[in-house]
Amino acid sequence: MEAAQETRNLTGIRQIILVLSGKGGVGKSTISTELALALRHAGKKVGILDVDLCGPSIPRMLKVQDKAVHQCDNGWVPVFVDQEQTISLMSVGFLLEKPDEAVVWRGPKKNALIKQFVSDVAWGDLDYLIVDTPPGTSDEHISTVEALRPYKPLGAILVTTPQAISVGDVRRELTFCKKTGLRVIGIVENMSGFVCPHCSECTNLFSKGGGEELARHAKVPFLGCVPLDPQLTKSLEEGQDFIQEFPKSPAFPAFISITQQILDGTLAQTS
Amino acid sequence: MWRRWPEVQPRLVPAAGKVQKWKRFRRTALEPAVPRRGKGHLVRDARTSVCAPPGLAPPPTRVALLDIDICGPSIPKMMGLEGEQYVEENLGVMSVGFLLGSPDDAVIWRGPKKNGMIKQFLRDVDWGEIDYLIVDTPPGTSDEHLSIVQYLSAAHIDGAVIITTPQEVSLQDVRKEINFCHKVKLPIIGVVENMSGFICPKCKNESQIFPPTTGGAEVMCQDLKVPLLGKVPLDPQIGKSCDNGQSFLTEVPDSPATLAYRNIIQRIQDFCGLHSSKEEKLASS
Numbered sequence: 201m202e203a204a205q206e207t208r209n210l211t212g213i214r215q216i217i218l219v220l221s222g223k224g225g226v227g228k229s230t231i232s233t234e235l236a237l238a239l240r241h242a243g244k245k246v247g248i249l250d251v252d253l254c255g256p257s258i259p260r261m262l263k264v265q266d267k268a269v270h271q272c273d274n275g276w277v278p279v280f281v282d283q284e285q286t287i288s289l290m291s292v293g294f295l296l297e298k299p300d301e302a303v304v305w306r307g308p309k310k311n312a313l314i315k316q317f318v319s320d321v322a323w324g325d326l327d328y329l330i331v332d333t334p335p336g337t338s339d340e341h342i343s344t345v346e347a348l349r350p351y352k353p354l355g356a357i358l359v360t361t362p363q364a365i366s367v368g369d370v371r372r373e374l375t376f377c378k379k380t381g382l383r384v385i386g387i388v389e390n391m392s393g394f395v396c397p398h399c400s401e402c403t404n405l406f407s408k409g410g411g412e413e414l415a416r417h418a419k420v421p422f423l424g425c426v427p428l429d430p431q432l433t434k435s436l437e438e439g440q441d442f443i444q445e446f447p448k449s450p451a452f453p454a455f456i457s458i459t460q461q462i463l464d465g466t467l468a469q470t471s
Numbered sequence: 472m473w474r475r476w477p478e479v480q481p482r483l484v485p486a487a488g489k490v491q492k493w494k495r496f497r498r499t500a501l502e503p504a505v506p507r508r509g510k511g512h513l514v515r516d517a518r519t520s521v522c523a524p525p526g527l528a529p530p531p532t533r534v535a536l537l538d539i540d541i542c543g544p545s546i547p548k549m550m551g552l553e554g555e556q557y558v559e560e561n562l563g564v565m566s567v568g569f570l571l572g573s574p575d576d577a578v579i580w581r582g583p584k585k586n587g588m589i590k591q592f593l594r595d596v597d598w599g600e601i602d603y604l605i606v607d608t609p610p611g612t613s614d615e616h617l618s619i620v621q622y623l624s625a626a627h628i629d630g631a632v633i634i635t636t637p638q639e640v641s642l643q644d645v646r647k648e649i650n651f652c653h654k655v656k657l658p659i660i661g662v663v664e665n666m667s668g669f670i671c672p673k674c675k676n677e678s679q680i681f682p683p684t685t686g687g688a689e690v691m692c693q694d695l696k697v698p699l700l701g702k703v704p705l706d707p708q709i710g711k712s713c714d715n716g717q718s719f720l721t722e723v724p725d726s727p728a729t730l731a732y733r734n735i736i737q738r739i740q741d742f743c744g745l746h747s748s749k750e751e752k753l754a755s756s
Binding site: 222223224225229254255257260261299300301302303304305306307308310334335336337338339341342363364365368369371372373374375376379380394396397398399401403404405406407428430433434436437438 | 646651672
């Protein structure tokens with residue numbers, strides 16, 4: 201009975217995309233959130249599964265941090281971000297009694313919750329399920345990939361900053377993908393340059409080009425560079441829809457381009 | 472300032488000024504300061520890396536840097552130790568990065584195996600006599616963090632330095648990290664706000680790339696009654712130094728970020744100095 205229910209909760213999802221990085225602080229949650237918003241603007245129905253159990257950032261980024269999760273016959277009902285129910289979200293952030301409560305769990309407990317998140321959330325019909333992960337190649341990643349394997353994820357987007365220090369860890373993440381049989385959709389180079397709003401001088405705060413070079417070296421697609429953009433950071437702080445509100449902002453074209461490549465890639469795969 | 476540990480036979484030698492032969496020795500170690508973070512891995516690695524060399528380690532201070540970010544071991548590269556075994560005479564480094572054959576090798580381990588590695592790093596490494604043991608941790612509040620606190624409990628950790636960036640998205644995780652420290656009775660030396668503003672090299676105007684929409688670390692520290700050790704501004708030279716394995720403090724001595732780091736390091740040393748003299752008084756009474 202449990203196996204049948206497990207299949208039912210994910211069979212309505214057309215494509216599953218994981219967002220990974222070997223490194224912390226590179227912007228996985230940012231990329232996951234903006235990708236979801238851009239796909240929504242392209243007319244798609246999107247779910248986000250936040251498996252960063254120690255640092256669940258996405259509820260705040262979508263302004264739903266005060267919402268609660270409800271139960272239904274098929275399991276948990278994800279939190280809808282909008283009235284039209286075009287974006288839904290599940291995160292451990294919704295299960296904490298207090299927002300500052302730390303999730304101090306060892307691997308086995310984390311693995312158990314991730315299994316529940318994969319099988320017991322009643323997503324309904326979705327075009328895309330985006331899975332945001334914590335940095336690394338450990339319990340959460342192994343469990344998530346194992347639990348999702350029967351549903352054949354489209355693949356993984358790897359996020360890096362341009363610096364060698366970040367690229368060095370993302371190389372290891374690429375190995376993780378290879379070893380677990382997870383297709384790499386492509387690499388995104390985040391925090392790629394900052395254009396001063398006062399004088400338009402571009403400064404490469406975290407170096408430049410590391411992500412593109414890694415993609416070339418590993419023979420995987422390079423999806424694009426996302427520049428540092430204070431308006432983007434502020435939108436995430438305030439839970440605003442950056443794609444809707446700031447189409448002229450420096451980061452906007454990058455997100456649209458990345459999303460278009462995913463849509464084109466999906467189309468190519470299904471045809 | 473010293474804790475004598477039982478004689479053990481070391482099996483691992485840290486990268487240090489001299490590659491020591493395996494031998495029996497009496498190992499002593501100072502209570503370590505344990506930097507940890509809630510968010511921003513990049514952030515913290517840069518901090519510990521630049522903190523450990525000249526800042527904390529003008530001779531004769533002896534410093535050891537232990538990297539327990541098993542999945543993302545960045546310290547060897549930041550210290551310029553890829554393929555090398557030497558840093559300085561008075562600075563030793565240990566990381567899983569040294570044990571991996573290729574830069575593409577991934578450490579795909581669940582918690583118990585990571586814990587085993589951390590135990591080995593602490594028990595079986597020939598640290599020699601050191602004044603400061605700095606432990607760099609991965610993001611989160613999980614196996615590595617629980618284990619390091621547990622394994623070092625007999626050594627009486629001086630405290631934790633917690634790194635954040637100014638935005639609420641970072642602070643909300645750092646509050647969890649602070650609660651973790653309270654839960655496991657780990658003293659908090661203080662919080663460092665990294666990436667705190669950027670001054671354009673051309674027009675000298677300041678931009679808040681990571682805006683402190685809820686008051687940044689300053690307000691959080693006031694609310695939670697923990698010290699704010701300092702704010703480090705963004706400087707592209709920091710990332711460059713880390714990528715090249717150079718000491719930012721030595722390479723760019725005039726940067727505002729260098730001044731910020733030095734002030735923070737001084738406050739950490741003052742805290743540790745005060746902490747040990749209190750313990751000595753207790754021990755002698």
